[in-house]
Amino acid sequence: MCKLYSSYQPTPGGSWVGAGEATGYLIGRSTLMTSGHVGPPTHVPWQIRVVPACWNGQSVFGAGLVTYVRSTWWWHSDSGNDIRICQLFDPVGDRLGYFGVRGYDSSWEDGDYWTMAGFPYDWSLTHMTHETGIAVRDDDDGDDMTVNGTRHDTTQVESDADEASGVSGAPLWGWWDGKPYAIGVHHGVERDGTVFGTEILSCASGGNGFVAAAGWGRGMWG
Known part of the structure; x- marks a missing residue:
């Protein structure tokens, strides 16, 4: 289980703006799944910070256990296919397991x-x-x-x-x-x-x- 923080830069090089918080879960060594409607706009610089096993804002395995989404693909035309798959920078599933x-x-x-x-x-x-x-x-x-x-x-x-x-x-x-x-x-x-x-x-x-x-x-x- 992972806590997700999405943000983006309206102007490249400018301040980061929060774009929502959500939940995600590991389905592979470096693969995470969440909802398709979750995430920042991608026509500007964006990021999704991933905190595995989050409790009180940090991972129960240590504050340093944080990764980010490297690439993503999503669908969302109705409630049956509201799905996003994400590649993570780090294979945290090797340590934590996955669904x-x-x-x-x-x-x-x-x-x-x-x-x-x-x-x-x-x-x-x-x-x-x-x-x-x-x-x-x-x-x-x-x-x-x-x-x-x-x-x-x-x-x-x-x-x-x-x-x-x-x-x-x-x-x-x-x-x-x-x-x-x-x-x-x-x-x-x-x-x-x-x-x-x-x-x-x-x-x-x-x-x-x-x-x-x-x-x-x-x-x-x-």
Whole structure:
């Protein structure tokens, strides 16, 4: 789990301006995943500072454990494909480990198997919080996304997870054989009309596109 700080220079050589705080997670030695809508504008000098295992604003493994995003690729046409993969300057996953990924299976609906963790502003932007016992209540088709020249379907994985600004980019994950596997990357909320009114659920971007994006990033960057 990582805390992300985005910033940019409106004028090259000028002062850095904050562009938001968010959550991300390691999916490889040097590969990080977060939401596609997370990050600074990239038409000017930009940076994303990454603090792995952040607590009280610094890594629990030491204040010096900080890295930055070297390059990035993202999608974001709807809540099913709100995904960003990032290459890090340092292979921090060698030391800290990283998540596996799996596509969502609709047979898991209503099973309270899942965990989400991040840095929501209403709890703390500097201390990680987590929630267990999360159930996915619905899964809807998301926009297709093209990964390395191939189109993939995506899934809006809708759950009863608590969410707030700052937790964008968090993993929704479960455990297989004692190892954590993410089934999506947190987007925000999804509003669906029902016969009982508007249903509002937390939403993670998942499905085949999510798995393909993770695999592409790992293949390029490790």
